Amino acid sequence: MLVSLVLLALGALAAVLAPRLVSRAKWPEREPIVALWVWQCVVAAVLLSFALSMVFSAAAAWQLVRGRVFAPAPRAVVDAYSLGTESPWPAVLATVLAFGGLWTAAMLTREVRGARARRRSRRAELLERAPLLPGEEPGSGERLVVLEGERPDAWWLAGSTPQLVITTGALRRLKGGRLDAVLAHEQGHARARHDWLLHCSSALANGFPQIPVFAAFRDEMHRLVELAADDVASKRFGRMTTALALVELNEDRGVFGPGTTPDAQLPQRVNRLLAAAPRLTPARRLRLTAAAALVPVVPLLVAFVPALRALT
Incomplete structure:
Protein backbone atom coordinates (compact mmCIF):
# COMPACT_ATOMS: atom_id res chain seq x y z
CA MET A 1 0.00 0.00 0.00
CA LEU A 2 2.92 2.34 0.68
CA VAL A 3 4.10 2.07 -2.93
CA SER A 4 0.62 2.99 -4.15
CA LEU A 5 0.56 6.12 -1.98
CA VAL A 6 4.05 7.15 -3.08
CA LEU A 7 3.05 6.80 -6.72
CA LEU A 8 -0.11 8.79 -6.13
CA ALA A 9 1.85 11.55 -4.42
CA LEU A 10 4.45 11.51 -7.21
CA GLY A 11 1.78 11.92 -9.87
CA ALA A 12 0.04 14.71 -7.97
CA LEU A 13 3.34 16.52 -7.36
CA ALA A 14 4.30 16.32 -11.03
CA ALA A 15 0.84 17.52 -12.07
CA VAL A 16 1.19 20.64 -9.92
CA LEU A 17 4.88 21.50 -10.30
CA ALA A 18 5.63 20.51 -13.91
CA PRO A 19 3.64 23.36 -15.54
CA ARG A 20 5.42 25.94 -13.36
CA LEU A 21 8.88 24.56 -14.05
CA VAL A 22 8.42 24.25 -17.81
CA SER A 23 6.70 27.64 -18.15
CA ARG A 24 9.73 29.36 -16.55
CA ALA A 25 12.11 27.93 -19.12
CA LYS A 26 13.10 30.19 -22.03
CA TRP A 27 14.33 27.54 -24.46
CA PRO A 28 10.89 26.19 -25.67
CA GLU A 29 10.53 29.27 -27.90
CA ARG A 30 13.78 28.27 -29.62
CA GLU A 31 13.12 24.52 -29.73
CA PRO A 32 9.37 23.89 -29.99
CA ILE A 33 9.81 20.31 -31.21
CA VAL A 34 11.90 19.40 -28.17
CA ALA A 35 9.35 21.20 -25.97
CA LEU A 36 6.54 19.12 -27.48
CA TRP A 37 8.49 15.98 -26.57
CA VAL A 38 9.13 17.21 -23.02
CA TRP A 39 5.44 17.94 -22.43
CA GLN A 40 4.42 14.53 -23.73
CA CYS A 41 6.90 12.81 -21.41
CA VAL A 42 5.70 14.80 -18.39
CA VAL A 43 2.05 13.98 -19.04
CA ALA A 44 2.94 10.33 -19.67
CA ALA A 45 4.72 10.23 -16.30
CA VAL A 46 1.67 11.67 -14.52
CA LEU A 47 -0.70 9.20 -16.16
CA LEU A 48 1.67 6.29 -15.54
CA SER A 49 1.98 7.22 -11.85
CA PHE A 50 -1.78 7.19 -11.43
CA ALA A 51 -2.16 3.95 -13.39
CA LEU A 52 0.48 2.12 -11.33
CA SER A 53 -1.03 3.47 -8.13
CA MET A 54 -4.38 2.02 -9.21
CA VAL A 55 -2.82 -1.38 -9.94
CA PHE A 56 -1.08 -1.65 -6.58
CA SER A 57 -4.16 -0.41 -4.70
CA ALA A 58 -6.33 -2.99 -6.45
CA ALA A 59 -3.77 -5.70 -5.68
CA ALA A 60 -3.82 -4.72 -2.00
CA ALA A 61 -7.63 -4.70 -1.90
CA TRP A 62 -8.56 -7.82 -3.85
CA GLN A 63 -6.92 -11.22 -3.89
CA LEU A 64 -8.07 -11.87 -7.47
CA VAL A 65 -6.15 -8.85 -8.78
CA ARG A 66 -3.16 -9.67 -6.59
CA GLY A 67 -2.98 -13.18 -7.99
CA ARG A 68 -3.01 -11.95 -11.56
CA VAL A 69 -0.52 -9.11 -11.08
CA PHE A 70 1.98 -11.10 -9.01
CA ALA A 71 1.35 -14.56 -10.49
CA PRO A 72 4.91 -15.13 -11.80
CA ALA A 73 6.62 -13.33 -8.89
CA PRO A 74 8.46 -15.17 -6.10
CA ARG A 75 6.91 -15.15 -2.63
CA ALA A 76 9.59 -12.77 -1.35
CA VAL A 77 8.57 -10.16 -3.90
CA VAL A 78 4.89 -10.36 -2.94
CA ASP A 79 5.78 -10.03 0.76
CA ALA A 80 7.95 -6.97 0.00
CA TYR A 81 4.90 -5.00 -1.09
CA SER A 82 2.91 -5.75 2.10
CA LEU A 83 -0.31 -6.03 0.14
CA GLY A 84 -2.44 -7.87 2.65
CA THR A 85 -4.60 -5.38 4.56
CA GLU A 86 -8.07 -5.17 6.08
CA SER A 87 -8.34 -1.43 5.51
CA PRO A 88 -11.04 -0.27 3.04
CA TRP A 89 -8.83 2.53 1.69
CA PRO A 90 -7.01 0.51 -1.00
CA ALA A 91 -10.35 -0.48 -2.52
CA VAL A 92 -11.58 3.11 -2.39
CA LEU A 93 -8.39 4.45 -3.98
CA ALA A 94 -8.37 1.78 -6.69
CA THR A 95 -12.01 2.49 -7.51
CA VAL A 96 -11.46 6.25 -7.75
CA LEU A 97 -8.40 5.86 -9.97
CA ALA A 98 -10.16 3.29 -12.16
CA PHE A 99 -13.04 5.70 -12.61
CA GLY A 100 -10.50 8.37 -13.59
CA GLY A 101 -9.02 6.04 -16.18
CA LEU A 102 -12.44 5.23 -17.63
CA TRP A 103 -13.33 8.92 -17.67
CA THR A 104 -10.10 9.69 -19.54
CA ALA A 105 -10.89 7.04 -22.15
CA ALA A 106 -14.44 8.37 -22.49
CA MET A 107 -13.26 11.96 -22.96
CA LEU A 108 -10.68 10.92 -25.56
CA THR A 109 -13.32 8.89 -27.40
CA ARG A 110 -15.69 11.84 -27.37
CA GLU A 111 -12.96 14.17 -28.64
CA VAL A 112 -11.97 11.84 -31.47
CA ARG A 113 -15.57 11.19 -32.50
CA GLY A 114 -16.36 14.90 -32.46
CA ALA A 115 -13.28 15.65 -34.54
CA ARG A 116 -14.20 12.96 -37.06
CA ALA A 117 -17.75 14.30 -37.33
CA ARG A 118 -16.47 17.84 -37.92
CA ARG A 119 -13.95 16.53 -40.42
CA ARG A 120 -16.62 14.61 -42.37
CA SER A 121 -18.78 17.71 -42.46
CA ARG A 122 -15.95 19.88 -43.72
CA ARG A 123 -14.90 17.30 -46.31
CA ALA A 124 -18.47 17.14 -47.61
CA GLU A 125 -18.53 20.93 -47.81
CA LEU A 126 -15.20 20.94 -49.66
CA LEU A 127 -16.42 18.32 -52.15
CA GLU A 128 -19.49 20.45 -52.80
CA ARG A 129 -17.47 23.63 -53.33
CA ALA A 130 -14.53 21.94 -55.08
CA PRO A 131 -15.69 18.69 -56.77
CA LEU A 132 -13.20 16.02 -57.78
CA LEU A 133 -11.80 16.26 -61.26
CA PRO A 134 -12.62 13.54 -63.83
CA GLY A 135 -10.55 10.47 -63.06
CA GLU A 136 -9.63 11.69 -59.57
CA GLU A 137 -10.41 9.19 -56.83
CA PRO A 138 -11.45 10.31 -53.33
CA GLY A 139 -8.74 9.66 -50.78
CA SER A 140 -6.14 9.02 -53.48
CA GLY A 141 -3.55 11.17 -51.72
CA GLU A 142 -2.76 14.61 -50.38
CA ARG A 143 -4.89 17.10 -52.29
CA LEU A 144 -4.61 20.86 -52.60
CA VAL A 145 -8.07 22.44 -52.68
CA VAL A 146 -8.53 26.01 -53.91
CA LEU A 147 -11.75 27.71 -52.77
CA GLU A 148 -13.31 30.90 -54.04
CA GLY A 149 -13.15 33.48 -51.27
CA GLU A 150 -12.19 37.11 -50.80
CA ARG A 151 -10.72 36.51 -47.34
CA PRO A 152 -7.11 35.28 -47.44
CA ASP A 153 -6.99 31.98 -45.61
CA ALA A 154 -5.25 28.63 -45.63
CA TRP A 155 -5.66 25.57 -43.45
CA TRP A 156 -5.17 21.84 -43.39
CA LEU A 157 -7.85 19.21 -42.94
CA ALA A 158 -6.53 16.28 -40.93
CA GLY A 159 -7.28 12.65 -41.60
CA SER A 160 -5.84 9.58 -43.28
CA THR A 161 -5.42 11.70 -46.41
CA PRO A 162 -4.77 15.29 -45.24
CA GLN A 163 -5.97 18.07 -47.49
CA LEU A 164 -4.49 21.52 -47.85
CA VAL A 165 -7.07 24.22 -48.45
CA ILE A 166 -6.34 27.76 -49.64
CA THR A 167 -8.65 30.53 -50.79
CA THR A 168 -8.32 32.56 -53.95
CA GLY A 169 -7.95 35.64 -51.74
CA ALA A 170 -4.75 34.14 -50.33
CA LEU A 171 -3.49 33.28 -53.81
CA ARG A 172 -4.02 36.87 -54.94
CA ARG A 173 -2.31 38.37 -51.89
CA LEU A 174 0.60 35.97 -51.35
CA LYS A 175 3.26 35.88 -54.02
CA GLY A 176 6.25 33.66 -54.65
CA GLY A 177 8.01 32.35 -51.59
CA ARG A 178 5.38 33.70 -49.19
CA LEU A 179 2.73 31.45 -50.67
CA ASP A 180 5.15 28.52 -50.54
CA ALA A 181 5.91 29.31 -46.88
CA VAL A 182 2.21 29.20 -45.95
CA LEU A 183 1.76 25.88 -47.73
CA ALA A 184 4.90 24.50 -46.05
CA HIS A 185 3.54 25.59 -42.66
CA GLU A 186 0.30 23.67 -43.22
CA GLN A 187 2.16 20.66 -44.59
CA GLY A 188 4.27 20.67 -41.42
CA HIS A 189 1.08 20.25 -39.37
CA ALA A 190 -0.15 17.42 -41.56
CA ARG A 191 3.10 15.45 -41.70
CA ALA A 192 3.75 15.70 -37.95
CA ARG A 193 0.13 14.65 -37.19
CA HIS A 194 -0.32 17.54 -34.79
CA ASP A 195 -4.05 16.80 -34.72
CA TRP A 196 -3.47 13.85 -32.39
CA LEU A 197 -1.57 15.99 -29.91
CA LEU A 198 -4.38 18.54 -29.95
CA HIS A 199 -7.07 15.86 -29.47
CA CYS A 200 -5.29 14.18 -26.55
CA SER A 201 -4.48 17.45 -24.78
CA SER A 202 -8.04 18.74 -25.22
CA ALA A 203 -9.53 15.49 -23.92
CA LEU A 204 -7.39 15.56 -20.76
CA ALA A 205 -7.99 19.26 -20.12
CA ASN A 206 -11.77 18.97 -20.64
CA GLY A 207 -12.01 15.82 -18.57
CA PHE A 208 -9.91 17.07 -15.64
CA PRO A 209 -10.05 20.89 -15.63
CA GLN A 210 -8.87 21.02 -12.00
CA ILE A 211 -5.50 19.40 -12.78
CA PRO A 212 -3.03 22.16 -13.76
CA VAL A 213 -0.74 20.01 -15.89
CA PHE A 214 -3.54 19.01 -18.28
CA ALA A 215 -4.75 22.58 -18.84
CA ALA A 216 -1.18 23.73 -19.41
CA PHE A 217 -0.59 20.75 -21.72
CA ARG A 218 -3.52 21.79 -23.91
CA ASP A 219 -2.50 25.45 -24.06
CA GLU A 220 1.12 24.65 -24.81
CA MET A 221 0.24 22.11 -27.50
CA HIS A 222 -1.80 24.71 -29.37
CA ARG A 223 1.06 27.18 -29.13
CA LEU A 224 4.00 24.87 -29.78
CA VAL A 225 2.55 23.11 -32.81
CA GLU A 226 2.24 26.51 -34.51
CA LEU A 227 5.82 27.40 -33.64
CA ALA A 228 7.01 24.02 -34.92
CA ALA A 229 5.14 24.51 -38.20
CA ASP A 230 6.59 28.02 -38.49
CA ASP A 231 10.07 26.51 -38.16
CA VAL A 232 9.31 23.97 -40.89
CA ALA A 233 8.41 26.82 -43.25
CA SER A 234 11.29 29.08 -42.21
CA LYS A 235 13.88 26.34 -42.74
CA ARG A 236 12.80 26.05 -46.38
CA PHE A 237 11.95 29.64 -47.26
CA GLY A 238 13.57 31.82 -44.59
CA ARG A 239 12.35 33.52 -41.43
CA MET A 240 11.67 36.87 -43.08
CA THR A 241 9.58 35.32 -45.85
CA THR A 242 7.58 33.25 -43.36
CA ALA A 243 6.98 36.23 -41.08
CA LEU A 244 5.79 38.39 -43.97
CA ALA A 245 3.51 35.58 -45.13
CA LEU A 246 1.88 35.43 -41.68
CA VAL A 247 1.40 39.20 -41.65
CA GLU A 248 -0.10 39.35 -45.14
CA LEU A 249 -2.37 36.39 -44.49
CA ASN A 250 -3.78 37.85 -41.25
CA GLU A 251 -3.46 41.62 -41.50
CA ASP A 252 -7.20 42.12 -42.19
CA ARG A 253 -8.21 40.27 -39.00
CA GLY A 254 -7.10 42.94 -36.55
CA VAL A 255 -4.62 40.68 -34.79
CA PHE A 256 -1.74 43.15 -35.11
CA GLY A 257 -3.56 46.09 -33.57
CA PRO A 258 -4.52 46.93 -29.96
CA GLY A 259 -6.85 44.64 -28.07
CA THR A 260 -7.15 40.89 -27.55
CA THR A 261 -8.25 38.56 -30.34
CA PRO A 262 -8.47 34.77 -30.69
CA ASP A 263 -5.26 34.96 -32.76
CA ALA A 264 -3.36 37.07 -30.23
CA GLN A 265 -0.33 34.77 -30.51
CA LEU A 266 0.28 35.74 -34.14
CA PRO A 267 2.25 38.92 -33.30
CA GLN A 268 4.43 36.87 -30.95
CA ARG A 269 5.05 34.30 -33.68
CA VAL A 270 6.01 37.03 -36.14
CA ASN A 271 8.34 38.70 -33.63
CA ARG A 272 9.93 35.33 -32.88
CA LEU A 273 10.66 34.75 -36.56
CA LEU A 274 12.07 38.23 -37.01
CA LEU A 308 14.48 -5.29 -6.68
CA ARG A 309 15.34 -5.10 -3.00
CA ALA A 310 13.67 -8.43 -2.33
CA LEU A 311 15.62 -10.12 -5.12
CA THR A 312 19.03 -8.77 -4.11
Missing part, protein backbone atom coordinates in the same frame (compact mmCIF):
# COMPACT_ATOMS: atom_id res chain seq x y z
CA ALA A 275 14.22 38.00 -33.88
CA ALA A 276 15.91 34.87 -35.30
CA ALA A 277 17.15 33.63 -31.92
CA PRO A 278 19.81 30.93 -32.37
CA ARG A 279 18.86 27.32 -31.79
CA LEU A 280 20.23 25.36 -28.87
CA THR A 281 23.38 23.38 -29.49
CA PRO A 282 22.91 19.77 -30.62
CA ALA A 283 24.42 18.57 -27.34
CA ARG A 284 21.90 20.50 -25.27
CA ARG A 285 19.00 19.34 -27.44
CA LEU A 286 20.17 15.77 -26.93
CA ARG A 287 20.43 16.27 -23.16
CA LEU A 288 16.92 17.73 -22.96
CA THR A 289 15.49 14.92 -25.07
CA ALA A 290 17.19 12.24 -23.01
CA ALA A 291 16.21 13.86 -19.70
CA ALA A 292 12.59 14.06 -20.79
CA ALA A 293 12.61 10.42 -21.84
CA LEU A 294 13.74 9.48 -18.32
CA VAL A 295 10.81 11.25 -16.62
CA PRO A 296 8.31 8.41 -17.22
CA VAL A 297 10.93 5.98 -15.95
CA VAL A 298 10.72 7.49 -12.44
CA PRO A 299 7.31 5.98 -11.53
CA LEU A 300 8.49 2.64 -12.92
CA LEU A 301 11.53 2.73 -10.66
CA VAL A 302 9.36 3.58 -7.66
CA ALA A 303 7.04 0.68 -8.51
CA PHE A 304 9.85 -1.86 -8.82
CA VAL A 305 12.10 -0.79 -5.93
CA PRO A 306 10.57 -3.24 -3.38
CA ALA A 307 10.85 -6.10 -5.88
